[in-house]
Amino acid sequence: MWMGHFGVRPSPTRKTLIMLQLLRTLCSGNACISTDLRHSRLVTGCLTSLLACCLSFMTSNAAIAETELILKFKAGDVYQQKVTTSTITGGVVAEKPVKTTLQQEMLITTKVESVTESGAGKLTQVIDQITLDIELPNGKSVAYDSNQKEFSDPLLTALHKTLGLLDGAKFQFTVSPRGEFSEFVIPPELAQIAKAQPQGLMGDSLSEASLRRIFEDTSVSLPQGPISKGAKWNRKTNVKLPIGEIVSHLTFTYEGPETETLERIAVGGDIEMTPAEKSPLAVTLNSKKLSGVVLFDKVAGRVESNQIKQVLEVTVAAGGQTNDITIESEVKTKLLPAAKE
Numbered sequence: 001m002w003m004g005h006f007g008v009r010p011s012p013t014r015k016t017l018i019m020l021q022l023l024r025t026l027c028s029g030n031a032c033i034s035t036d037l038r039h040s041r042l043v044t045g046c047l048t049s050l051l052a053c054c055l056s057f058m059t060s061n062a063a064i065a066e067t068e069l070i071l072k073f074k075a076g077d078v079y080q081q082k083v084t085t086s087t088i089t090g091g092v093v094a095e096k097p098v099k100t101t102l103q104q105e106m107l108i109t110t111k112v113e114s115v116t117e118s119g120a121g122k123l124t125q126v127i128d129q130i131t132l133d134i135e136l137p138n139g140k141s142v143a144y145d146s147n148q149k150e151f152s153d154p155l156l157t158a159l160h161k162t163l164g165l166l167d168g169a170k171f172q173f174t175v176s177p178r179g180e181f182s183e184f185v186i187p188p189e190l191a192q193i194a195k196a197q198p199q200g201l202m203g204d205s206l207s208e209a210s211l212r213r214i215f216e217d218t219s220v221s222l223p224q225g226p227i228s229k230g231a232k233w234n235r236k237t238n239v240k241l242p243i244g245e246i247v248s249h250l251t252f253t254y255e256g257p258e259t260e261t262l263e264r265i266a267v268g269g270d271i272e273m274t275p276a277e278k279s280p281l282a283v284t285l286n287s288k289k290l291s292g293v294v295l296f297d298k299v300a301g302r303v304e305s306n307q308i309k310q311v312l313e314v315t316v317a318a319g320g321q322t323n324d325i326t327i328e329s330e331v332k333t334k335l336l337p338a339a340k341e
Contacts, residue, residue, distance in 0.1 A: 066226035069254075069263060070177040071219070072301025073121030077112040079302070080128070080336040081218050091325035098137040105131045107336075108218060113172075120176045122183075125215055127166045132159065165190060171215065177301075179221045184212045213237060218333050220265070220294055220303050221252065229256040234269075243283045244275040248290065248310075261299045267292035267308055282317040286324075297335075306333045 083106045090099040107128040114122045132144035144156050146167035151157045173184040186208055221235040231254045238247045250269040258264040271288040292308030312327045 066228045067263070067298070068226045069222045069265075069296055069298060070119070070301060071121070071175060071179055071222065072177070073112045073115045073119065073123075073175075075112055075114050078109065080107060080109045082107055082334050082336055083214075083218055084332045084334075085329065086331075087327065087329040089325060089327050091323055093323050094321070099135075100137055101135040103133045105129075106214075108215070116174070118176070120174050122174050123172070125171050125173075127169055127214075130163050130167060132163070165193060166211075171211065173212075173215065175219060177222070178224060179219050181212060181216055181219075184208065186211055207240075210239065213239065217331065218303070220296060220306065221250075222296075223252075223254075227254050229254060242276060243279050243281050244273055247272045247274070250290075252294070258295055261297055262304055263296045263298050265294040265296060267294060267306075271310065271312065273314075280318060284315040284317075285312060286315060287311075287313040302335060303333065304335050307331070 085102075085104045087102045088099065089101075090097070092098070108125055109128055110123055110125045112121050113124055116122065130144075130146040132142070134142040134144075136142065142153065142155055144151075144159050144163070146160070146163055149164075151160060169187050169190055171184070171186055174182045176182070190211075191208070216237070221233065223231065223233040233252050235250045235252070236247065237250065238245055248269060248271050250267060253266040253268070255264040255266050267290070269290050271285070271290060273283065273285040275283055289311040290308070291310075292306065294306040295304040296302075297304045307330065309328075309330045312329075314325050314327065316323050316325055
């Protein structure tokens, strides 16, 4: 029994059977064509073309063969990822153009502790380092590194009270072959601090939901069962900020092989924002764009890289003033060589 490249058996179509019958007729001695004509260059060329056409019909179904994308885990595996977030915020405030840029990098090490019978991986992840570079509208630059423990700048000291808690923290959770997260556990000391965290500019950044999303964003959501080019599936994410809740409805589209081992997945979708009830700012989402690409290593069963961009145009009203602001953000995740324990 013949099987296609991905284990998919093509079924002969009616058109294929007709072409095969026609080919048999032309090649047989019973065809209504003289022997001389059948051996002429013209007929030989016709037969060659017809044979190629038949083969094309016969293999067309194999070209639509399906493949299955799943995360693979092996106990003891250790690997590191770099997550880079870039944000540019610009607009006109009090009739003056303002622009703020922010770039954050996180190094995250993952270890596969064990694998369940269903193929899910029980993982531990540690945030090894967080760096932050900020360019403020007044021309001031701020550089933060979680490896540094003392700061003279009050802004850096305030940032370190939150980001410094994540540096070296160990998180545990389970990930299914489809990228579904469960049994998410944060360090007890971090959980206690998160409960007492004030709702400042960092929002609920230390809540279990926010911390869980950090690690979910380094993975990928995969569909159930084999898929073919053009297949789509969805995922919903959300983040809470002092100004409200932002919900992203992501749509993934399988675009086929990028290389011999990498599969390409396009990302699109929609964004919604629900303003916070007691926020001093009234924010209206006017327009949004979301796009991205995931490269998935089907052999290793891991995300090689992903990149998601979004552009939000919002109107902010506060203190009797209204300002239009554009927020451009990009998140990149890249798999690095295995980190040493």
